[in-house]
Amino acid sequence: MSKQLKQNIGLRVKAARTQQGLTQAQLAEAIDKAFETISNIERGKTAPNFSTLYDIANVLGLPMREFFDVDEEDLTDARQRLLMQVNSMIAQMDDRQLNLLLKLGKVLQEDV
Incomplete structure (x- = not known):
């Protein structure tokens, strides 16, 4: 796995975790992994296997594709957080609200 992809996944995990108000330790406990595992993933040092990423996605209430949908190669941490917030908000909207948001x-x- 490329270094850039590991970093992008890590940034997205961190953005989603902080948006949910979870610490690294809380997320690690929720998926039965060591705190260091989450830290290494978020820093892009290691890539999670699919099973771990699936568990993270479930705890954070996200589809796994959220960790891979990258239009730009160098998204900043702040932009990652904003995109995660927007995606989370959109997922909770009904059709009428989505139409208003589109307009x-x-x-x-x-x-x-």
């Missing part, structure tokens, strides 16, 4: 997004794009 708002189009207006914001025109403003640029």
Whole structure:
């Protein structure tokens, strides 16, 4: 696995974990792994195997694809957090709210 992919996965795990208000130790306990495992994943030192990533995704309430959907290679930590927050918010919206958000997004794009 490439270093960049490990770092992107790590950033996304960290962003999702902090958004949920969990510490590394709490996430590690929830998936029955050592604290160091989460730390190493978030720092991009090691890549989680699919089983571990599946467990992390379940605890954080995310589909596994959230850890791989990367449009840009060098997303900052802050941008990762923002994207995770937006994705989490969107997942909770009904169709009417999604339509309103889409209209708002189009207006914001025109403003640029």
